[in-house]
Amino acid sequence: MKNIGFLSFGHWTPHPTSATQSAADVLLQSIELAQAAEELGADGAYFRVHHFARQLASPFPLLAAAGAKTSRIELGTGVIDMRYENPMYMVEDAGSADLIAGGRLQLGISRGSPEQVVDGWRHFGYRSAEDDPSGGQAARQKTELLLQLLEGRGFAEPNPRPMFPNPPGLLRLEPHSEGLRRRIWWGAASDATARWAAQHGMNLMSSTLKSDETGEPFHVQQARQIGAFREEWAAQDHGFEPRVSVSRSIFAIVDDRDRRYFLGSGDRDDQFASIDGMRAVFGRSYAAEPDELIEELAQDEAVAEADTLLLTVPNQLGVAYNAHVLESILTHVAPALGWR
Secondary structure, eight states, X not given: OOEEEEEEOOOOOOOTTOXXXXXXXXXXXXXXXXXXXXXXXXXXXXXXXXXXXXXXXXXXHHHHHHHHHOSSSEEEEEEXXXXXXXXXXXXXXXXXXHHHTTSXXXXXXXXXXXXXXXXXXXXXXXXXXXXXXXSHHHHHHHHHHHHHHHTOOOOBOOOSSOSSOOOSSSBOOSSOOTTGGGGXXXXXXXXXXXXXXXXXXXXXXXXXXXXXXSSSOHHHHHHHHHHHHHHHHHTSOOSSOOOXXXXXXXXXXXSHHHHHXXXXXXXXXXXXXEETTEEEEEOXXXXXXXXXXXXXXXXXXXXXXXXXXXXXXXXXXXXXXXXXXXXXXXXXXXXXXXXX
């Protein structure tokens, strides 16, 4: 059995063929798709975060709104770039959104992906050390502070003459959402960062690309990364079982619309390239009739290892079609693979 959800990059473009021609279109349709996915029996609605782009950016208003409009489905990010974040304010935003959603947030965070602009986080007023030009170290330091704050322990000395009465002792950030600390995921690009996530008690979120560390097929390297994460987790004492997600582009071709959009479009081979100074391997996509998809996905070692599968969706094709994409996988593929 697997948790199956969608991952939307939230693209919008003012073009006649796009169902999302504005930021408002994307935001409102994202909420509608979360509702549709819940009705179909999917388990998660996840959203990518990109700055300086015609895509979803600030995630917490969207997560809060989706939380208010749904009742069961998990709501998450994949991922928030911590270089851009103020951990203090993020804890307040995340706590508020999680309480609105009734404790259903699953927050994927990381150092982030290549940006639309040069050193975009610097425009947000943040700096990194001279020996940390990419901001990776700064992102990890902010993450460690975020995790500490999410524990909910008091750390700030109260004003002796406060405007409102205080509880006794040092004060914490409010609102505090109990349990959110265990629902933080780290988007790991390498085996080393997967181990780092395990050391810090975060779930593992692995995408459709990773650092090429052996030259092997993507799914083999990703499965090894998952193994490294779980091995490190077993050496820790976090008091709960971790989760692992992978994302895939998977399209079951069941009608003429699918054939028009995706027949013959699946990348049947992995791709190797340099990205952001890193030698990376990009996983293949899947687009085929259900019987063929079932055979191909049964060979994907990383999908087999993960407990959560996030299906990347073409959000510019509209809510109705993306609901169809999810329903096709849930109905025609997942049962045959034992995911449902």
